[in-house]
Amino acid sequence: MPLSRRSLLTAGAVGAAGMMTAALPLRRLSAAEDRGLYLSANTGRDGGHRFSAFTADGTVVMDIAVPDRAHGCTLHPDGDTVAVFARRPGRFVVIASVAENRVLRTIDSVPGRHFYGHGTFSADGGLLYVTENAYDEEAAGIIGVYDATDGFRRIGEMNSGGIGPHDMRLMPDGRTLVVANGGIRTHPDMARVKLNLDTMDPSLTYLDASDGRVLEQARQPEALNLNSMRHLAVTPQGRVLCVQQWQGPADRTPPLVAMHERGADLSLLAAPDAVQGRMRNYCGSATVDPSGSIAAVSAPRGGLVTFWDLEAKGFLGSTDVADGCGVAPAPKGAGFVITSGAGGAWRWESGGAAALPAMPDDRRWDNHLTLRG
Amino acid sequence: MLRTFAAGVALLWAAPALAAAPDFPTETVLTDHIQPRHAALHQSADRLHEAAATLCAGPATADLEAVRAAYHDAMDAWAGVQHVTYGPIENFNRRFRLQFWPDPRNVVERELGALLREQPTDILAENGLTFASVAIQGLPMVERLTFGAEADALADGTDDGAYRCRLLEAVTANVAAIAENLETNWRETDDPWPAAFRDPAAADLVADDADLAGIVLTGLTTQLQSIRDQRLLPVMGDSAEDADPAKAESGLSGRSLRGIAASVEAMADGFDLMFAPALANAEPELADLMGRAFTQTRATAQGIDGPLGEAVTDPARRAEVEKLATQVRALQQLLATRVASALGLSLGFNSLDGD
Structure with a gap:
């Protein structure tokens, strides 16, 4: 067995992990055909925090310094402006231009609020919605609303429908926000301590983007109240994938992946026992392919990326990626790109996985990877 | 570098x-390192609780010194497992419940002040601290009570001192319970970590x-x-x-x-x-x-x-x-x-x- 038997994603590791490649309708796409840009926060070997974009071969074409460790990002409908969110409990959102490779503006959180790390633009790009913590108030979960046409002035806020809103996406109808209310109360005075594990009530909440009305909430069975709902991916058909982090003891391994369609109950998806155990009760991020039929869900504590069939609502397979967390679909259904906190990025497709050849080795990629197709 | x-x-x-x-x-790492060190944490936490109970049963300055010595031993044992950042310590906020730190805003001191003013008794009951603020649950509160400027109040026989003592007993019991859970989890045959x-x-x-x-x-x-x-x-x-x-x-x-x-x-x-x-x-x-x-x-x-x-x-x-x-x-x-x-x-x- 090679020395770095665990370290890296290889074609061999894909096979060893039991990937059912034949079941995956993935097409091949050469790096030259892939015009996508992949965007992610990262931390350099020098300890500097950045937000960067790389091409399909791993060439870094955008690289800006950000004030501290960042988390998720969201692209403006103009395809160039990107909002980069501070990692919880951070207090900045950096607005940047990908093409110009520069910071346009930095938004600070208002007094009594900090950011959770995610947000989304409205369909017309006029508004930016950001998940925020009103840490000294009872109604803790807040969606801050910023006017992108007026210097990102904060023009209002609405309740998120729960405690600890984390990831948030705009639904394909362009009018509905879907929020993962993780259910965990935190306070910046208390570092990253989770303050209310006894009363956790995580929910997937749909809000009317125009007025914040709660349109629908989906919850897991009560026995899974310690299963914090954290990250989302939305298919073009409006299916929502929600991935969880279990806060309870390790001798239970509850399902960590849920799928939801408006008006229906949550479908909880579990991997086979051996894989479920290795996910270490912790999902890092989720994404879906452009057709909306295949999802990739990372489990960085287990050093795994798992794949799921959203039509059949079943587990497809997994691949080993040490500290692999960022996942994004390659354009045109040509697999997924995966980044690692240990450094490096790979394209995974039906024939196996390959490292992006031009990817520099001087940085650790943070939680999330976003495709600009 | x-x-x-x-x-x-x-x-x-x-x-x-x-x-x-x-x-x-x-x-070998489990049996010769992780298990004995968690056993030592449990034992030292039990002794800390016993020392607190002795102090509060009959206030005397010598007993306060015994509590302080037991606190040092428990902190040494805790330092001896802090690098075990994985496993049962990850469950139920146990790390922060044992030691809420760093505390740049002096949350422990502020919450102790509030407790002394309001003297709630629900947190003094058995397991009453389990779901209380992590800042009042663990070793920093023990330190604040036994090394703080008003530590002598523990032995002064006043109402305020009596509440401090009962709180000290409850917090040390809570620390001992968490330490016991950690030791037990690391010894269980069906726990996934051991x-x-x-x-x-x-x-x-x-x-x-x-x-x-x-x-x-x-x-x-x-x-x-x-x-x-x-x-x-x-x-x-x-x-x-x-x-x-x-x-x-x-x-x-x-x-x-x-x-x-x-x-x-x-x-x-x-x-x-x-x-x-x-x-x-x-x-x-x-x-x-x-x-x-x-x-x-x-x-x-x-x-x-x-x-x-x-x-x-x-x-x-x-x-x-x-x-x-x-x-x-x-x-x-x-x-x-x-x-x-x-x-x-x-x-x-x-x-x-x-x-």
């Missing part, structure tokens, strides 16, 4: 395919022993980083004039450096069991270097006179604190780069993130 890091990364990624993969004695250490290849939690070794190594580097970034640098500031003694961990009891020394000693013990044999095969010179690095770092921590908060403002002793910070940094870098690459292990970044 930058060049070392680059070399380490390059080596890791080159993945020399011909070398035999090392085996890691994970079961199971993974007994037989990593068969465990659901990890893929193999190298996978588990990466988790153990990440625990060491995380603790070393915490020692430098949280326990040393904020207290040191940029100069003796810029130093901030109030930021010292366990400043009231003046045991910051003692805790660091105990933690480094425990990490050296864990390293010797888990990694030293494989490293001696793979890179004997690096194995020797690691042995020296642990020994010297511990000696530096033990050799600094007086509390950390005083040492950083005294030019002579400050140089030794700076040396300690440098050695801790070097130790962390050696583990994260050269040891990791020599043994084909990887460390967590996103896996530690918690988001």
Whole structure:
């Protein structure tokens, strides 16, 4: 067995992990055909925090310094402006231009609020919605609303429908926000301590983007109240994938992946026992392919990326990626790109996985990877 | 150090395919390191609770000294397992419930003030603290009650003193209960963590022993980083004039450096069991270097006179604190780069993130 038997994603590791490649309708796409840009926060070997974009071969074409460790990002409908969110409990959102490779503006959180790390633009790009913590108030979960046409002035806020809103996406109808209310109360005075594990009530909440009305909430069975709902991916058909982090003891391994369609109950998806155990009760991020039929869900504590069939609502397979967390679909259904906190990025497709050849080795990629197709 | 890091990364990624993969004695690490150290934490926490109960049964100054000594022992035992950042400690906020720290806004002191004003009794009941604020649950509250300016109130027989005593009993009972749970979990046959250490290849939690070794190594580097970034640098500031003694961990009891020394000693013990044999095969010179690095770092921590908060403002002793910070940094870098690459292990970044 090679020395770095665990370290890296290889074609061999894909096979060893039991990937059912034949079941995956993935097409091949050469790096030259892939015009996508992949965007992610990262931390350099020098300890500097950045937000960067790389091409399909791993060439870094955008690289800006950000004030501290960042988390998720969201692209403006103009395809160039990107909002980069501070990692919880951070207090900045950096607005940047990908093409110009520069910071346009930095938004600070208002007094009594900090950011959770995610947000989304409205369909017309006029508004930016950001998940925020009103840490000294009872109604803790807040969606801050910023006017992108007026210097990102904060023009209002609405309740998120729960405690600890984390990831948030705009639904394909362009009018509905879907929020993962993780259910965990935190306070910046208390570092990253989770303050209310006894009363956790995580929910997937749909809000009317125009007025914040709660349109629908989906919850897991009560026995899974310690299963914090954290990250989302939305298919073009409006299916929502929600991935969880279990806060309870390790001798239970509850399902960590849920799928939801408006008006229906949550479908909880579990991997086979051996894989479920290795996910270490912790999902890092989720994404879906452009057709909306295949999802990739990372489990960085287990050093795994798992794949799921959203039509059949079943587990497809997994691949080993040490500290692999960022996942994004390659354009045109040509697999997924995966980044690692240990450094490096790979394209995974039906024939196996390959490292992006031009990817520099001087940085650790943070939680999330976003495709600009 | 930058060049070392680059070399380490390059080596890791080159993945020399011909070398035999090392085996890691994970079961020995469980039985000879993790289990006895958690047993020691449990025992010292029980003794702390007994000492508190004795003090409160019949207030006497001598008994307060006994509680203080028991607190030091419990903190030493806690320092002895802090590098075990994985496993049962991750459940139910146990780490922060045992020690809510750092506490730059003095939450512990503020919450104690509120408790003394309102004197709630629900938290004094058995398990009454389990779901209370983490700031009042653990060892920092014990320190505040027994080393704070008004510690003598514990033995003064007033109503205020009586409440302080009952609170001390409840908090030490809570610490003992958490420590007992940790010890029990690490001994249970069906808990996934001890199971993974007994037989990593068969465990659901990890893929193999190298996978588990990466988790153990990440625990060491995380603790070393915490020692430098949280326990040393904020207290040191940029100069003796810029130093901030109030930021010292366990400043009231003046045991910051003692805790660091105990933690480094425990990490050296864990390293010797888990990694030293494989490293001696793979890179004997690096194995020797690691042995020296642990020994010297511990000696530096033990050799600094007086509390950390005083040492950083005294030019002579400050140089030794700076040396300690440098050695801790070097130790962390050696583990994260050269040891990791020599043994084909990887460390967590996103896996530690918690988001």
